[in-house]
Amino acid sequence: MPPRTTPPFRADHVGSLLRPASLLQARDDHANGKITVEQLRDIENDAIREVVRRQEDVGLQSVTDGEFRRIDWFMDFKYSIGGVEQLKEKVKVPFRSDKGGIDFEFVAYRIGERMRLDHTIFADDFKFLKSVAKATPKLTIPSPSMMHYPAGRGVDRDVYPDWDVFFDDLATIYRKQIAGLAALGCTYLQLDDTSLAFLNDPARRAMLGEGAESQHLRYIKLFNDSIAEKPAGMAICTHLCRGNYKSAWMAEGSYEHVADALFNQLNVDGFFLEYDDERSGGFEPLRFLPKGKMVVLGLVTTKSGVIEGKDDLKRRIDRAAKFAPLEQLCLSPQCGFASTSEGNLLSIDEQFAKLKLIVETAREVWGDA
Structure with missing residues (x-):
């Protein structure tokens, strides 16, 4: 197969990646007034230079x-939208794991005025990443539906x-955000x-009640409205x-319920x-994948340090290829290694061993990573 030159890549x-101990300590020191924001930024810069180098060293084409x-994968972005006010109380969200339940906490918020975008969120962060990366720099942000799911939490209905x-305002914000990122040279957004x-x-779905069976269709429309002006390139x-x-999870179930609309409408x-x-x-839900779109198979878990067998990964890719063409498939971990600053229950070396395994397996399956 010809090599992929545009994202997503075969590997x-x-x-998100596990934070080094020195960075976690620096964030604590800043929170306790021991170092300045400028000193924290310098420590972050050094840690990012190193983690970008390690991603490139294992052979990844995107970093x-x-x-x-x-702090985590979505709240920093939410708090940066105009009209979103952080509150004092915290919200607990229950997670499940093989070892029992665990609660994730985040600071509650209120959308008490019409939302707006006052600046391109993560602009300086992306500019720094781009300046130190040889591979394609990828930026991740939460999807627009995360401002509503599960039922509009935090939204003042008087506003x-x-x-x-509400959805129209969200879509406008995302279109402006994407345009701002494109102006900075972002070519890979997740x-x-x-x-x-x-x-x-x-x-x-049962927890949401009326309308839950079709709620994914509303989110797909919101998503499409938000990326409607996607820049060329x-x-x-x-x-x-x-x-x-912390290696725990919340939901389960096949992609079957959303697959047809997801693959063909989003x-x-x-x-x-x-x-x-x-x-x-x-x-089986991969049978709905149309031509021209890619699926990145998250076959490698980030929830433990156990290293998967390469032959087993290949067998699972073969099974997936019975439902979607092999040329439309790629390989990745199942999720980030640290959706929150605490990170999952594995070591940094195990994290990079998994990324190296993904690159090596992709090269053997597709002849390209």
């Missing part, structure tokens, strides 16, 4: 800053009595999403996540899908 990854400057106005993956879970992908916090270039264990279901 790719979702984005991220590991989301090293963020937004009509959900259509919109991370839990809503479409969670809506595959019958238990999650920019690849936009999405990652569907079932929850990722106007992205590629789909990063979790396929690391039985919670993801089978590969």
Whole structure:
């Protein structure tokens, strides 16, 4: 097969990476007033230079800053939108794991005025990444549906009595954000999403009640409106996540419920899908994948340090290729390694061993990484 020169690449990854201990300590020191924001930024810069180098050393064609400057994968972005006010209380979200339950906490917020975009979010972060990367720099941001799912949490209905106005404002913000990133030279953007993956879970749909069976269609429309002015030369992908916090998870279920609409209506270039264990279901939903779109198979788990067998990965790729053409498939980890600053339960060396395995396997399967 001819090598892929545009994203997603045959060997790719979702984005977040384990923070080194020195960076975590620096963030604590800054929070406690021991170092300045400028000193923290310098420490972040050094950590990002190193993690970019290590991504390139294992052979990845796309690199991220590991989301090293963020608390987690979505709240930093939300808090940066005009009209979003951080509150004092915290919200607890229950996760599940093989070892029992665990709660993730985030600072509550309120959308008490019409939303707006006052600046390109993560602009300086992307500019720095681009300046130190030889490979294609990828930026990750949460998808627009994450401002609403599960049911408009935090939205003042006196400000937004009509959900259509809320969704229109969101789409306008994302179009401006994408245009701003394009002006900085961003050619690879990933919109991370839990809503479409969670809506595959019958238990999650039951929690939402009326309208849940078709809610994915509303989010796909919002998504498409948000990327409607996608610049030429920019690849936009999405990652569907079932929850990722300290190796725990929230939802389960096959992609079957959303697959037809997802693959045929959502106007992205590629789909990063979790396929690391039985919670993801089978590969049968890939039969809906149309020509011209890519699926990145998340066969390598980020939830443990156990290194997968290369032959097993190849067998699973072969099974996936029974439902979608091999030339439309790629390989990645199932999720990020650190969707929150705490990270998953594995070591940095194990993380890079998994990324190296992905590159080596892709080269053997497709002749290209």
